[in-house]
Amino acid sequence: MGEDAPMRYHSPFRQPEPRPVAEGEHPLWDEALAAVNRDLAATLPEQQPLCLFAVPWEEGEPEQVYVALANGEWHGNPLSAADDLEAVAEAAQETVTERLWRAWPLCSEHDLGMHVRQVSGRPSWWCAGSAAPGDPAHIRAAVGELDTLGRPHRPNRKRRKQRPQG
Template sequence: MSALFDPPEPRGVLPGEYPLWDEALALVNRDLAVTLPDQGRLQLLGLPSYDEGVAEYVCVALANGEWHGNVLDPDSADDPVLALAALTDAAQETVAECLWQAWPLCGEHDRGMHPREANGKLSWWCAGANTPGEPAHIRAAVGGLGGRVRAVPDEAWPRCGAPGPRRRSAGEAR
């Protein structure tokens, strides 16, 4: 007869344990406060790892501890650009899946926006197109929602079919 297995509970990650993820989380939480002010701050949770060589996985959770989706790539903890990109993706997925809504929404088009790099910054990008020929635009840099819309010329975006970043599963080798 086998005993029931109770997996260990996630733990709240303390400030300073992952400094670059903390900085990225602060930016994303600024956007959340502007767009979903009643939601509360996102937080980092540590999840036990069953993979050799990985102490724990970290995910982005709602203020109430719910989370969904990707854990943060451990390699992104040491690079500011990768940290912001990984955390923004994970935060957006947690909000969308736990609250069942697109987040953040473009105030002009009422459509979900996505993080995209342009001019060396990670920004919230909207596909636009309420009318034919309307250009895609950047609403704001991640952390800067509430500002004005900035149109982005077509040549600033990767071409269709151009290779983009590929997500790896948590245990996948590089």
């Protein structure tokens, strides 16, 4: 080997590759991710559903599971055994926001990014926007229910004139 040749290190162990998690491997996270994917489809219909992605770290250690885009890209911390719908929604939000470089989900009334908060024991999308200065922030919908919302009421919009029946 010449002086300019790069040094190469060979490991006797081959690290397994990251992989998509099969449906049913983590049923509670599957259920939570299905709710989050309803919100993703309602707000970013051009995006494919999110998935769970397992990443091996060290031999003998359990895989770390992340919420990932359909192409396997993720951002943030792995899920832990105690994580529930709120944690899956937060992980999904972090992945979408950081990998797509956009706030998600947006409140359709205020065009502001929302965050997950517990409301009456249910994880919900919370918006800091208000109708007027001093008004409180509001809950837009429970996680998984953004698809059930109609268009927001806009009181200042002009109504269309109805044609007389004739």
